[in-house]
Amino acid sequence: xxxxxxxxxxxxxxxxxxxxxxxxxxxxxxxxxxxxxxxxxxxxxxxxxxxxxxxxxxxxxxxxxxxxxxxxxxxxxxxxxxxxxxxxxxxxxxxxxxxxxxxxxxxxxxxxxxxxxxxxxxxxxxxxxxxxxxxxxxxxxxxxxxxxxxxxxxxxxxxxxxxxxxxxxxxxxxxxxxxxxxxxxxxxxxx
Amino acid sequence: xxxxxxxxxxxxxxxxxxxxxxxxxxxxxxxxxxxxxxxxxxxxxxxxxxxxxxxxxxxxxxxxxxxxxxxxxxxxxxxxxxxxxxxxxxxxxxxxxxxxxxxxxxxxxxxxxxxxxxxxxxxxxxxxxxxxxxxxxxxxxxxxxxxxxxxxxxxxxxxxxxxxxxxxxxxxxxxxxxxxxxxxxxxxxxxxxxxxxxxxxxxxxxxxxxxxxxxxxxxxxxxxxxxxxxxxxxxxxxxxxxxxxxxxxxxxxxxxxxxxxxxxxxxxxxxxxxxxxxxxxxxxxxxxxxxxxxxxxxxxxxxxxxxxxxxxxxxxxxxxxxxxxxxxxxxxxxxxxxxxxxxxxxxxxxxxxxxxxxxxxxxxxxxxxxxxxxxxxxxxxxxxxxxxxxxxxxxxxxxxxxxxxxxxxx
Numbered sequence: 001x002x003x004x005x006x007x008x009x010x011x012x013x014x015x016x017x018x019x020x021x022x023x024x025x026x027x028x029x030x031x032x033x034x035x036x037x038x039x040x041x042x043x044x045x046x047x048x049x050x051x052x053x054x055x056x057x058x059x060x061x062x063x064x065x066x067x068x069x070x071x072x073x074x075x076x077x078x079x080x081x082x083x084x085x086x087x088x089x090x091x092x093x094x095x096x097x098x099x100x101x102x103x104x105x106x107x108x109x110x111x112x113x114x115x116x117x118x119x120x121x122x123x124x125x126x127x128x129x130x131x132x133x134x135x136x137x138x139x140x141x142x143x144x145x146x147x148x149x150x151x152x153x154x155x156x157x158x159x160x161x162x163x164x165x166x167x168x169x170x171x172x173x174x175x176x177x178x179x180x181x182x183x184x185x186x187x188x189x190x191x
Numbered sequence: 192x193x194x195x196x197x198x199x200x201x202x203x204x205x206x207x208x209x210x211x212x213x214x215x216x217x218x219x220x221x222x223x224x225x226x227x228x229x230x231x232x233x234x235x236x237x238x239x240x241x242x243x244x245x246x247x248x249x250x251x252x253x254x255x256x257x258x259x260x261x262x263x264x265x266x267x268x269x270x271x272x273x274x275x276x277x278x279x280x281x282x283x284x285x286x287x288x289x290x291x292x293x294x295x296x297x298x299x300x301x302x303x304x305x306x307x308x309x310x311x312x313x314x315x316x317x318x319x320x321x322x323x324x325x326x327x328x329x330x331x332x333x334x335x336x337x338x339x340x341x342x343x344x345x346x347x348x349x350x351x352x353x354x355x356x357x358x359x360x361x362x363x364x365x366x367x368x369x370x371x372x373x374x375x376x377x378x379x380x381x382x383x384x385x386x387x388x389x390x391x392x393x394x395x396x397x398x399x400x401x402x403x404x405x406x407x408x409x410x411x412x413x414x415x416x417x418x419x420x421x422x423x424x425x426x427x428x429x430x431x432x433x434x435x436x437x438x439x440x441x442x443x444x445x446x447x448x449x450x451x452x453x454x455x456x457x458x459x460x461x462x463x464x465x466x467x468x469x470x471x472x473x474x475x476x477x478x479x480x481x482x483x484x485x486x487x488x489x490x491x492x493x494x495x496x497x498x499x500x501x502x503x504x505x506x507x508x509x510x511x512x513x514x515x516x517x518x519x520x521x522x523x524x525x526x527x528x529x530x531x532x533x534x535x536x537x538x539x540x541x542x543x544x545x546x547x548x549x550x551x552x553x554x555x556x557x558x559x560x561x562x563x564x565x566x567x568x569x570x571x572x573x574x575x576x577x578x579x580x581x582x583x584x585x586x587x588x589x590x591x592x593x594x595x596x597x598x599x600x601x
Contacts, residue, residue, distance in 0.1 A: 027264060034260040043249035052263070060271050061358070084358060084414075091413065124248050136420075137413055147246040152209040167209070168200030171235070174242045181245070191241050 021063055029074055030059055037082045040148040044086040044132070045093075046125060054089055058082035076157035079150070083141045083158075087132070090140075094133040124190065131181045139173035146170060192217040194228055202232050206239060355414055364405035364441070372398050375448070382444045382492075384580065389490055391599035395448040407439040419512075427515050430508040436501045445493040451586075452486040488586035488596065495581055507531075551590070553597045554582070560590050573597055 034055060041051035058081045062074070132140040138159075145155055156163040181191055197218065204210050205218055222229050372378045379386040381400045388395060412434035419427050500506070507528045514524035548561045551573070558575030571593045573584040584597055 030264050030267065031260045034263055035255060035258050038258055038263075039251060039255040042251040042255055048251075048255075056267050056270065059267060063271070081358065088411070088413075121248060124245070128245050128249055136417065138417055143242075143246060144249075147243075147249065152204065152207065165200065167203035167207070168198065170207075171199050171203050174239060177242055177246075178238070181242075190245055 026063060029062070029078075033075060033078050034059070036148070037078060040079070040144060041082060041086045043148060044083070044090050044129070044144055046129065050089065051086075054085050055082060057085055073157055075154075076160065079145060079154070079158035080141070080160070083144055084137070086144075087137045087140050090129060091133045091137075094130065127181070127185050127188065127190070131177055131184055134180050134184065135173070135176050139176050142169055142173045143177060192221045194221075194225060197221065197228055199231070199235060202228075202235050203239070205232070206236050355411075355418060359411055359414070360406055360408040362404075362406045363439070364403050366402035366404040366442075369399040369401045369447075372400060374398070378446045378448075382446050384494060386446050386448075386492055387490075387582075387600050388448060389450055389488065389584070389596050389599055390601045391596060392450040392488060395450050395490075396452075398446065398448045401445040401447065403442065403444055405439065405441040407437060410434060410436045410438065424515070426521075427512045429512055430505055432503060432505055433509055436504050437499075438504075439499040440496060441498075442496040443494040445491060447492075448490045450488045450490070486587075489584070490600075491581075491583040491585070493581045493583075494579055495576065549590070551594060553594060554600060558582075558597075560593060562590060 037058065038048070038051050038055045041054050042048055045051050045054065058078060061081055062078055065077070132144065142155065142159065145158060150158065152163050152166045155161075155166050161169065178191060201210070201214075201218065205215070210218060222232060370381055372381060375386050375388050375395070375398065378398050378400050410429070410433045412429045412431070415429050416425075419425060419429075510531070511521075511524045511528045514527065515521055519527070546561055546563045548559055551558050551560045553560075553573060553575050554577050556575055556577055558573055561572045561574070563570045563572070568587055569589055570587050571585065571590060573582075573593045575582050575597075582597075582600075584593060586593070586596070
């Protein structure tokens with residue numbers, strides 16, 4: 001798992017010009033963060049291929065950023081942008097599913113087959129993702145990044161907030177998650 | 192530490208092993224001796240564990256770390272090619288720190304307000320869009336103190352606006368660096384429309400032609416509302432109908448002529464480390480700064496920008512939100528929006544406390560004269576639209592000075 005150290009190292013990298021990234025610098029940043037970012041996005045989106053797609057989008061946006069916009073905090077910028085894009089994709093997928101269900105195109109989502117445990121786990125994942133798509137994006141972002149084992153320091157850098165406020169923000173986000181979970185999935189006994 | 196200064200935030204940090212040093216020592220000591228706080232800590236721990244289990248369910252089943260990032264990088268390069276793509280830089284520079292006084296947090300409002308121009312006529316990019324074109328100008332007074340509160344470079348709203356722009360705005364046409372030309376005839380030739388001069392001031396000190404610019408953005412309601420929450424304006428809501436709307440703005444070539452003793456500007460050579468957009472932004476800043484020079488007059492000519500929006504987008508509702516953000520009361524914003532034809536009007540916000548405006552007759556049409564009272568004297572800005580070209584005459588002096596200069600246009 002990446003660490004604050006990796007995050008900091010990439011932060012010290014600067015663009016060689018304000019117009020384009022130096023290819024070598026960009027490659028270093030890509031190799032440093034790609035796996036972890038895809039890991040976070042797989043949690044959000046459930047599958048590797050949409051996760052990789054969104055990760056590439058985030059890196060492409062990074063590639064086009066002038067240094068000023070990212071304040072030198074490349075790692076933080078990447079985690080923030082990738083999760084923003086991931087949450088947007090998750091919410092869009094939710095809206096699409098709702099439309100399809102309303103149009104009667106989607107009969108039942110529980111199409112997963114395999115051992116019962118896997119099926120149940122997959123359904124639980126769907127419930128969690130539906131809740132993440134329903135709460136405020138900023139809160140979903142915080143929860144997914146924390147669940148992906150970012151330290152408070154990394155969270156503060158990615159979300160551009162004070163480290164001392166992270167605990168309170170996490171409590172609030174979890175409370176919101178909990179309330180929404182119970183509202184969306186009552187009687188599931190998960191909470 | 193006492194019970195009163197131990198909030199759930201610090202307990203949570205302790206739970207997450209994120210405390211160290213004296214903070215950790217003091218809290219541990221307190222928890223050992225205070226049953227009440229210990230109970231709080233345990234209760235928080237139990238709740239956190241429950242949600243933690245649910246969120247952990249999302250952990251990838253397969254081994255993501257097995258992904259070969261070097262291979263991924265190769266795929267990324269082949270998919271996305273190299274650098275000759277539209278740059279996001281130009282628009283982002285508008286919101287760069289040096290521009291903050293002019294834009295600042297208003298950026299969100301401005302992006303929306305820029306859209307507030309504009310009569311459904313044409314098909315654009317396979318989607319039927321309403322093409323809006325500026326035909327008249329309407330001034331609205333706002334209270335800038337409310338919208339400037341989040342404009343410091345380090346403030347979160349400011350960074351959020353930047354991030355929002357980075358995520359949602361795509362520059363499709365970069366204006367590049369302005370062309371400095373030697374005569375009005377050359378300017379007209381480059382710009383592609385007749386260009387006028389202020390007769391009574393003689394030859395302009397300098398003339399520049401700015402390239403065409405275009406950008407587009409998708410309205411992301413969640414993100415805009417998140418921004419509004421952040422600046423403490425959760426009361427302002429973006430209409431559902433606006434969500435996902437693609438808005439495209441096109442700004443034609445602009446001719447700027449300067450008269451009198453305008454401050455010398457830096458050379459126009461662009462260094463390697465300075466993008467064309469950077470150079471442009473810098474020049475605009477110089478222009479703004481030079482407004483302090485009392486003997487300098489500007490005439491800006493620009494065909495009205497066009498804004499393409501989905502035909503069902505309710506511009507009035509969006510404009511109301513933007514005006515509220517800019518400091519108008521909801522009632523004021525609502526009544527103002529009722530009076531404006533959003534398909535053809537460019538709204539110019541001016542600060543309420545230092546500026547005043549009046550409608551004047553200029554160049555055979557109706558124009559708007561904005562006067563700003565400054566410590567070093569009055570500054571005017573006279574705006575009017577003639578033959579589809581927006582004219583803006585700016586300088587130091589009174590309204591009569593402005594009207595006399597405008598009357599000498601040829």
